[in-house]
Amino acid sequence: MTEKTFVEEIEKALEKSKGLNINELLFSYQGILYPMTVCSAETFQALENFEARKDDVVLVSYPKCGINWIILIVNDLIATTLKMKQENTELPFIECGDPEKYQRMKQFPSPRIVATHLNYNNLPKSILKSKAKILVLFRNPKDTAGSFFSFHNNAPSIPSYNSWEEFFVAFMNGQVAWGSYFDHAVAWNKHIDEDNVLIMTYEELKEDLVAGVKQIAAFFGFTATAEQIQSIAGRAAFQAVRDRSQETHGAAGPLLFRKGIIGDWKNLFDETQNQEMDAKFKECLAGTKLGAKLKYDVYCKP
Structure with a gap:
């Protein structure tokens, strides 16, 4: 198979989406919905045999929580500290693409970036067995829902x-x-104290990107100087990323890096929806470590 570029892959997926309605876009695999433009049952079956490495850099988030931003930061850390340029020839999400991609990934030099939107319970077993380090990024559920809706409708x-x-x-x-944001959160909360898991939030990155980049570097063992951390954070500032997004992500760039602001949900939610989300958050995450980390009272109160 010829080498494809990452941008070509994204644009192919967008092309496939044209003319479909929501019901045609989504298919169910093991009880969870996925977009048929980038996922397939055959790929999920092949994924069960994915061979993870201990030095894989595993990046996880529910959709629209900022994972594409984290991928750029980690790519930059690898390029800066290891002088290694990651070649973007595949869709970075392991569940997206054709079933042969895992064979091609065997040729990738370490450290490989392994990104996914999968729930903890649906990760390939080899990732958990390998004890590879896993960075999980969460975002407050109201902004996540608002951003997800805008992605579909813009x-x-x-x-x-x-x-x-x-x-x-x-x-x-x-x-x-x-699938469900809350199922995703509940599953990851159970693993929040594991040594090889680091849970961060979109909001803490927005508030202090330099500290966030420093924490990511330390977690994955990238030795970066204070100056390098500073310049990576400068390149990863949301506006800088958005300005380059067409170059890095093709036509999807401005959609993936849209506003990047906290609290945009206030333009969408009505009082009933606020109450419904508040009750759901309380039911699923009240009193949990992840619930505290998400600072719901700070970011999700009208």
Whole structure:
């Protein structure tokens, strides 16, 4: 198979989405919905035999929580500290692409970036067995829902929802791509204290990117000077990333790096939806370490 570029892969997926409605876009695998433009049952079956390495850099988030931002930061850390340029020839998400991609990934030099939106319970067993370090990025659920809706409804080729109300019901019921935000959060919360797991939030990165980059470097064992950390954070500032997004991610760039602000949910949620989300958060995450880390009272109160 000829080497493809990452941008070509993204653009191919966008092209496949044209003319589909939401129901045609999503298919169910083991009870969770995924977009058929980038995922398939055959790829999921092949993924079960994925061979993880102990030095894989595993990056996880629910959709629209900032994982593409983290991928850029880690790529920059690898390039800066190891003088290694990661060649973007595959979609970085392990569940996306054709079933042969895992054979091609065997040729990738270490450290490989292994990114995913999968729930902890659906990760390939070899990732957990390898004890590779896993960075999980979360974002407050209201902004996550708002950003997810905007992604569907602002991208010309991606199927839209009829309304925010329709999307909100689907999101709360976990009937969106990659399933339920809350199932994802509950599953990861159980592993928050494991040595090889670091849970960070989008909000803490937005508030102090330099400290965030420093923490990521230390966790993965990249030896970066204070000056290098500073310049990586400068290149990763949201506006800088957005300005380069067409170059790095093709037509999808401005959709993936849209506003990047905290609290944009206030433009969408009505009082009933606020109460429903508050109750769900309380039910799933109140009193948990992840719940505390998400600072719900700071970021999700009107």
